[in-house]
Amino acid sequence: MKLYNTLTRKKEEFVPLVPGEVKMYVCGPTVYNYFHIGNARPFTVFDTLRRYLEYRGYKVTYVQNFTDIDDKIIARAAEEGISPGEISEKYIEEYYKDAAALGIRKADIHPRVTENVEEIIAFVQKLIDKGFAYEVNGDVYFDTTKFHEYGKLSKQSLEDLEAGARIEVNEVKRNPMDFALWKAQKPGEQAWDSPWGKGRPGWHIECSVMSTKYLGETIDIHAGGQDLIFPHHENEIAQSEACTGHPFARYWLHNGYITINDEKMSKSKGNFFTVRDILKEFDGEVIRFFLLSAHYRNPINFSRELMEQSQSALDRLYNAKGNLEHLLENVEDRMVRDEERQLLAQWKIYKDKFIEAMDDDLNTADAIAAIFELVKEINSNVKGTSSKELVQRSYALLVELAGVLGLLNKRNEEAIDPDILQLVEERQKARKEKNFALADKIRDELKEKGFILKDTPQGVQIMKRNESGTKPQF
Numbered sequence: 001m002k003l004y005n006t007l008t009r010k011k012e013e014f015v016p017l018v019p020g021e022v023k024m025y026v027c028g029p030t031v032y033n034y035f036h037i038g039n040a041r042p043f044t045v046f047d048t049l050r051r052y053l054e055y056r057g058y059k060v061t062y063v064q065n066f067t068d069i070d071d072k073i074i075a076r077a078a079e080e081g082i083s084p085g086e087i088s089e090k091y092i093e094e095y096y097k098d099a100a101a102l103g104i105r106k107a108d109i110h111p112r113v114t115e116n117v118e119e120i121i122a123f124v125q126k127l128i129d130k131g132f133a134y135e136v137n138g139d140v141y142f143d144t145t146k147f148h149e150y151g152k153l154s155k156q157s158l159e160d161l162e163a164g165a166r167i168e169v170n171e172v173k174r175n176p177m178d179f180a181l182w183k184a185q186k187p188g189e190q191a192w193d194s195p196w197g198k199g200r201p202g203w204h205i206e207c208s209v210m211s212t213k214y215l216g217e218t219i220d221i222h223a224g225g226q227d228l229i230f231p232h233h234e235n236e237i238a239q240s241e242a243c244t245g246h247p248f249a250r251y252w253l254h255n256g257y258i259t260i261n262d263e264k265m266s267k268s269k270g271n272f273f274t275v276r277d278i279l280k281e282f283d284g285e286v287i288r289f290f291l292l293s294a295h296y297r298n299p300i301n302f303s304r305e306l307m308e309q310s311q312s313a314l315d316r317l318y319n320a321k322g323n324l325e326h327l328l329e330n331v332e333d334r335m336v337r338d339e340e341r342q343l344l345a346q347w348k349i350y351k352d353k354f355i356e357a358m359d360d361d362l363n364t365a366d367a368i369a370a371i372f373e374l375v376k377e378i379n380s381n382v383k384g385t386s387s388k389e390l391v392q393r394s395y396a397l398l399v400e401l402a403g404v405l406g407l408l409n410k411r412n413e414e415a416i417d418p419d420i421l422q423l424v425e426e427r428q429k430a431r432k433e434k435n436f437a438l439a440d441k442i443r444d445e446l447k448e449k450g451f452i453l454k455d456t457p458q459g460v461q462i463m464k465r466n467e468s469g470t471k472p473q474f
């Protein structure tokens with residue numbers, strides 16, 4: 001498999017440090033709000049990379065942290081009159097709910113900063129002992145001039161960075177690009193005891209510490225959104241490599257932005273849509289499909305139109321799956337015929353195309369296209385007169401490939417209330433009796449309850465829509 005490595009600015013063959021095993025760290029959310037669809041992109045894309053690596057036989061250890069110490073959390077807690085711990089606890093719970101709706105699997109470990117303060121202090125102390133960090137009035141800073149490779153990820157020289165840096169009043173740092181490893185407590189802030197007095201960790205140090213602690217000094221893949229390249233990941237490299245003397249991560253992966261009118265979606269600009277709001281109208285798998293419908297390094301401009309396209313594309317996949325399920329229950333047990341064997345042999349080409357696309361720096365857009373080619377073949381060749389084996393194997397291939405992308409994971413009628421199923425049955429009965437007025441009335445009633453019916457040659461399909469409530473404006 002080839003992956004584009006930001007460190008070398010090249011697509012490189014992916015070779016893990018230990019054959020067959022992948023250690024992977026993804027920078028997680030700062031938990032003071034619901035996450036927006038821009039934040040959802042790295043979580044979804046790298047979850048897909050994990051699934052694909054597992055599909056290709058690797059044992060993946062996946063770590064994604066929660067940043068639960070941060071200025072924004074402290075500010076939010078002050079606004080709401082509760083503790084920062086209560087804010088982060090709440091939004092961690094909410095993260096899990098939205099992530100589950102998007103089919104993002106839980107990481108093997110979801111470490112939190114508050115659970116690692118002791119290790120952070122030890123790491124910072126080691127940097128001081130090695131001469132890479134210094135203390136001023138209870139703050140500790142990393143001395144960027146001591147780490148000679150500073151700037152190697154973002155391809156900037158320290159001189160250029162320093163020339164462009166803003167010198168702030170009351171500057172206590174030795175050099176403009178030095179950054180805080182530890183921050184002395186300000187009045188009213190949460191704080192931990194340390195050799196430098198009461199305070200709390202800076203932002204960047206947490207990922208160096210948690211990645212090293214849970215995955216080791218050198219890991220295979222470190223990932224996040226492209227805004228993290230500088231300064232966050234540059235600083236992580238400086239801290240980690242200064243501390244351990246070993247390369248920190250071998251492949252650095254960064255996703256492009258979800259934009260709104262070609263501007264990065266971000267909380268600070270206020271131009272964002274939370275996944276929670278979008279879920280009021282679209283199923284989580286539609287959001288996932290949308291996020292995977294482009295190559296992860298390209299920007300995607302978020303729009304209702306694209307969401308609707310994703311919806312209908314995913315519906316087509318579910319229809320194909322539903323048809324095959326229906327056939328599975330109904331086809332007679334015939335012998336597989338020669339021409340069916342040939343078809344199955346030919347369809348391997350779609351699996352090959354899928355793998356080729358995913359091997360090419362996780363090209364999920366082309367991988368999805370390969371699935372649609374397969375679906376077209378299935379729709380025109382698998383019928384009521386087919387052998388059970390053809391139906392079974394078509395079904396297995398479709399579910400296998402879509403499953404690698406985390407799609408087609410739901411059962412069509414999953415979690416549909418018996419009362420709703422009863423209404424659907426009454427409507428079908430009314431239609432059979434040509435009582436279309438009653439059939440339409442029931443259909444409208446179901447729509448109001450958030451269920452849309454689709455009549456297909458194989459019978460009715462029930463789709464859940466969360467269309468009640470106010471629509472988000474996008």
Ligand SMILES: Nc1ncnc2c1ncn2[C@@H]1O[C@H](COP(=O)(O)OP(=O)(O)OP(=O)(O)O)[C@@H](O)[C@H]1O
Pocket residue numbers: 027028029030031037038039040041042223224225226227228255256257258259264265266267268
């Ligand atoms: N518009 C976006 N498109 C793609 N990825 C994004 C976008 N905005 C943030 N990310 C990524 O989301 C992940 C979670 O980051 P975090 O919770 O710290 O959000 P954030 O960077 O504070 O968001 P914001 O930029 O909206 O303030 C990071 O990997 C970040 O790079």
Ligand SMILES: [Zn+2]
Pocket residue numbers: 026027028207232236
């Ligand atoms: Zn990080």
